[in-house]
Amino acid sequence: MPPSNISGKAYHEATKHSYLSVQLDPNYVDAATQPSAFKVYPQFYRRVKLNLNNKIHSFIWLTSAVTFSKVYKNVPYKLRVNPSAGALYPTEVYVQIRGMAEIVDGIYHLEVENNCLTLIYELIDDGLESYIIPGRSIKGFIFLISSVYYRSSWKYKDRSLRYCLLDSGHHLGAVAASAYLNQLDIQLIFDFDKLALNTDLGFENKEFISACAVSGEIQEKQVRRLRLKLPFVCGTDYFVANQFIEDSYQTTACQTSRKQQLQQPQFNFEPDKFYQTVWDRRSVRRFRKESILQEQYLYILQLLKQPIPTETFEPVEIYSVVHRVEGMTSGLYQGVNLVKAGNFSDKTGYLCVNQALARDCAAILFFVSEYTSYQTAMQIAGFLGHRIYLGSNYIGIQCSGIGAFYDDETQEFLETNKDVLYAMVIGI
Ligand SMILES: Cc1cc2nc3c(=O)[nH]c(=O)nc-3n(C[C@H](O)[C@H](O)[C@H](O)COP(=O)(O)O)c2cc1C
Missing domain, CATH: 3.40.109.10 (NADH Oxidase)
Known part of the structure; x- marks a missing residue:
């Protein structure tokens, strides 16, 4: 080629x-x-x-x-x-x-x-x-x-x-x-x-x-x-x-990205606590397989809805697989809608190249996109991933990026034709 x-x-x-x-x-x-x-x-x-x-x-x-x-x-x-x-x-x-x-x-x-x-x-x-x-x-x-x-x-x-x-x-x-x-x-x-x-x-x-x-x-x-x-x-x-x-x-x-109006996000992090979170941010190496609260899970999803401050962007959709969130049915969600119920911990562990983190987490979020600019889409996925890191650590839960997954099988599991760009695990 x-x-x-x-x-x-x-x-x-x-x-x-x-x-x-x-x-x-x-x-x-x-x-x-x-x-x-x-x-x-x-x-x-x-x-x-x-x-x-x-x-x-x-x-x-x-x-x-x-x-x-x-x-x-x-x-x-x-x-x-x-x-x-x-x-x-x-x-x-x-x-x-x-x-x-x-x-x-x-x-x-x-x-x-x-x-x-x-x-x-x-x-x-x-x-x-x-x-x-x-x-x-x-x-x-x-x-x-x-x-x-x-x-x-x-x-x-x-x-x-x-x-x-x-x-x-x-x-x-x-x-x-x-x-x-x-x-x-x-x-x-x-x-x-x-x-x-x-x-x-x-x-x-x-x-x-x-x-x-x-x-x-x-x-x-x-x-x-x-x-x-x-x-x-x-x-x-x-x-x-x-x-x-x-x-x-x-x-x-x-490649040219899509256009949008510039809008600044509005966060209300407590400055000293957020400052400490930035210094202390780390990737989790192992989860204890404990549940997180539904409000913690929703807090992370809300952060992702805040605007990204740019006029050039690509839309990134979030699929999440909930394993251990109190008060929530386990299964695959697109946004807040349940697509299929079930315990998919072993499945997501396998899909992420047999990584225990993707099996033992409370939830795993997959970022998918149909983009015109690949570079922009991937960077927006990383930018949102960073919000998840800081937001999770801010509220006392753990997190990691996951870049390794079986692409086609993950798409099949999510029932999407869009490319899977990135995954993030959160939990305790
Ligand atoms: C794009 C990206 C992909 C990553 N993929 C994985 C992964 O597949 N498995 C994993 O255990 N950690 C993964 N990580 C976490 C890194 O290993 C971690 O960021 C690095 O070791 C530095 O540690 P720190 O995040 O605690 O500073 C990923 C991080 C990024 C940014």
């Missing part, structure tokens, strides 16, 4: 898991060969050390902070505010800051490992706006989320583009949570000139932009494209190309 024919749907189809595909290729890797998960620009770039007592610094820090370190099978892991499939963290964050006191106008790379902002480009009459919202200028912040895809393709091969996009959606969710804590509105932007930005930011074929989040005052003003191209800096210590992923990214980068 020539690259131009690889649409989102074809990419999704080509990377479906089945019982057989997982048996034939179980994704075993030698942990000692894992590529580095932190990008660091050369030392000559100026750096600003982040300080949690500074409001702007803490806003940016909290979008990506390392919150827990552990060693598992002799491999050190630094877990962060954002979850990541396999804890591989392909996503990077860049932020353009313009017109803010005491910070040079420029494009900064967020160096997560060392809690600093690296100034990689000083602005004059140019900037990121011309690629994202031509004819306007932002006094404030433009966040770009990119993926260093080899960190994920090292393990997940062709399917890793799915995880890069879901992780990117989660990262946008982390940006939104930090903005909420700083009483700032953000707007997510999915359709823009990603390919030109990849070139001008010097990413070569090794890193690619997936989305943008803007926060600040929008002014009518022409801003030039970047007057200089940035040098290439590799986000891993070594690299193996995957042509299929590169082609699939390129073609799906140009």
Whole structure:
């Protein structure tokens, strides 16, 4: 198939898991060969050390902070505010800051490992706006989320583009949570000139932009494209190309999303408790198979109904399989409507590649979509997934993303023709 024919749907189809595909290729890797998960620009770039007592610094820090370190099978892991499939963290964050006191106008790379902002480009009459919202200028912040895809393709091969996009959606969710804590509105932007930005930011074929989040005052003003191209800096210590992923990214980068009116969500989280939730968010490793309350389950569903702050979007529908929710009939639901009653714990455990989490949870939510832009749909699924993480942990229940499932069999079980993009388990 020539690259131009690889649409989102074809990419999704080509990377479906089945019982057989997982048996034939179980994704075993030698942990000692894992590529580095932190990008660091050369030392000559100026750096600003982040300080949690500074409001702007803490806003940016909290979008990506390392919150827990552990060693598992002799491999050190630094877990962060954002979850990541396999804890591989392909996503990077860049932020353009313009017109803010005491910070040079420029494009900064967020160096997560060392809690600093690296100034990689000083602005004059140019900037990121011309690629994202031509004819306007932002006094404030433009966040770009990119993926260093080899960190994920090292393990997940062709399917890793799915995880890069879901992780990117989660990262946008982390940006939104930090903005909420700083009483700032953000707007997510999915359709823009990603390919030109990849070139001008010097990413070569090794890193690619997936989305943008803007926060600040929008002014009518022409801003030039970047007057200089940035040098290439590799986000891993070594690299193996995957042509299929590169082609699939390129073609799906140009797909146009559906349009909607911009609307901000209205949450009433208690700020100190929500702040602590953001720092303490974790994926559950094992459920005790206890029931959750119906009001806890409904609370999570309500959070998903809140608007997503973007003019470009894809509709994502939720199917949930209730196993252990007090006062509710177990079975498959579409929204609040019961589609079929029954105890499907073993079934969903099997469908999610025999993962106990999907069997022992109180409920599992499947996100399905019929999209025009694959990249947008997957990132919206990740963004909603992040809401579920924070909402669950906020009310004292546990949660995890589930990216591995037998695609066709899951569709069959849900009785849908739409692609299954992601699943989330909640419970105790
Ligand atoms: C897109 C995505 C897919 C994931 N898939 C699975 C999965 O299939 N099984 C699982 O046990 N955990 C899964 N996780 C959870 C990650 O393993 C977890 O986020 C990572 O180990 C970091 O831990 P933390 O979330 O506690 O910070 C997934 C997370 C994401 C974001």
